[in-house]
Amino acid sequence: MGLGPPRWILDDGALGVLAETIAPAAPASWPPGELFVAEQTQADVAHDKSGRRVALLAVRTDRKPVIDVLRVPLGSPAARILYDHLGRGSDDTEGRAERQAIAWAIDIGTDAIFVTHDKRAALTALAELGRCRVAHTFDLWMHLHASGRVTDDEYGRLCERTAKRDDGLPGVPWRIKSAAKWVHAGKDIVMAGWADG
Numbered sequence: 559m560g561l562g563p564p565r566w567i568l569d570d571g572a573l574g575v576l577a578e579t580i581a582p583a584a585p586a587s588w589p590p591g592e593l594f595v596a597e598q599t600q601a602d603v604a605h606d607k608s609g610r611r612v613a614l615l616a617v618r619t620d621r622k623p624v625i626d627v628l629r630v631p632l633g634s635p636a637a638r639i640l641y642d643h644l645g646r647g648s649d650d651t652e653g654r655a656e657r658q659a660i661a662w663a664i665d666i667g668t669d670a671i672f673v674t675h676d677k678r679a680a681l682t683a684l685a686e687l688g689r690c691r692v693a694h695t696f697d698l699w700m701h702l703h704a705s706g707r708v709t710d711d712e713y714g715r716l717c718e719r720t721a722k723r724d725d726g727l728p729g730v731p732w733r734i735k736s737a738a739k740w741v742h743a744g745k746d747i748v749m750a751g752w753a754d755g
Contacts, residue, residue: 564701565667567594567628567659569674570602572695573611575719580712582613588707590622594670596662598655600627628662636665644686653679660686673698675724695720696734 568576573595595615603611617624630636640661656672656679663670664686672683675695683692696717703713721730 562669563589563592565592565594565670566693566698566701567596567663567667567670567672568599568625568698569656569659569672569676569679570595570599571675571723572673572698573599573603573614573625574606575695575716575723577606577608577610577614579715579719580614580708582610583617584712585614585617585624585707586619588619588624590619590624590626593625594628594659594667595625596655596658597627597629598658602655628659628667630658630662630666634665636661639664644682656682659683663687663691671697675720677726694731696731700734700737 600615603615606612615623615625615627630640640657644657644661656674656676659672660679660683663672663683671691671693672679672687673693673695674680674683680692680694699708699713699716699720702708702716703710708716717730717734721727
């Protein structure tokens, strides 16, 4: 792992929740070089009818993208991992972005953390990258909140939207709700009390 701030690779689900929740210009004050999406995720954004993900990917700080696009160069070790190992026997276009992100993280972004709430992608990433290199979307929201990049209310809405999209969870995870004060819908609620109500 590197000594700098963590680098996060967002899957399309995380990018979508972020784009739905924060104002498109809000990340203009965020530092570049921490958030990434796969090239296939960027290509898929063109189908976003709301335009919010496109707007989010267009945000710049000091003329650098706040959310950078990771590329797997042809002929590179990452490309061999992508096509010969992760893509072996697969014509699954749905998982292409996740495979690109994992291959990039294995070879190029060796300190990057892959962020997803897609169970298949999470298990593949866990097997390929190992523990501490794969995170649920909630972990990214905690990082953005702790670093002051999202407000208390945005953090609450990010967590709520993520929980609603993950039908395998009973709600916002207990570790998130019990970590500190939970603020949602303009009300200050101590998380342990919020969990009961």
